[in-house]
Amino acid sequence: MIVVPVSDVDRAKAFYADRLGFTVDHDTRVGDVVIVQLTPPGSGCSIVIGKGVGKMAPGSLSGLQLVVNDVRAARTQLLERGVAVGEVLFASHEGFRPAREDDDLNNTGFIFFDDPDGNGWAVQQITSRP
Structure with a gap:
């Protein structure tokens, strides 16, 4: 599980669930503490967003990574869901x-x-993997 620091839990939940298609595993609100766990489709690793769950500043994470079978198809799907995503790049x-x-x-x-x-x-x- 990875804690992703956000400033607005409901906005972030909508982005990850509705735009990216992550499954909402649970949304727990107790007093001032909010914990929302979401899992990418087909993944064994979840993210947590919330209030009172971490000390990092919102927007401070970089380099989070997802793996897909077809990056071009993933880009098309993200664009169709309204996500601003860059062009497909080749790493060398x-x-x-x-x-x-x-x-x-x-x-x-x-x-x-x-x-x-x-x-x-x-x-x-x-x-494919070696």
């Missing part, structure tokens, strides 16, 4: 460059987006 020893149609994106294809607070996410394509 020289850094990132825009992906070409003939690139093998297994382990090298990425897209990036931020949540409403600015927490940064990467989505990597992994279609």
Whole structure:
């Protein structure tokens, strides 16, 4: 489980559940403490957003990563759901460059987006593992 610091729990919950398609595992509110656990489809790792659950500043996380089988399809789905997501990039020893149609994106294809607070996410394509 990863705590993702947010400034507005309801806005973040809507983003992760409605825009990204994460499953809401639970939404617990006791007094001033709010704990919302969400899990990406097919993942064994969850995130927690809330109030009173961490000390990090909203938007301070960078480098959170999701893995998908098809990064181009994931980008299309995110765009259809209204998420501002960058172009598909190819990672090489020289850094990132825009992906070409003939690139093998297994382990090298990425897209990036931020949540409403600015927490940064990467989505990597992994279609096979050694």
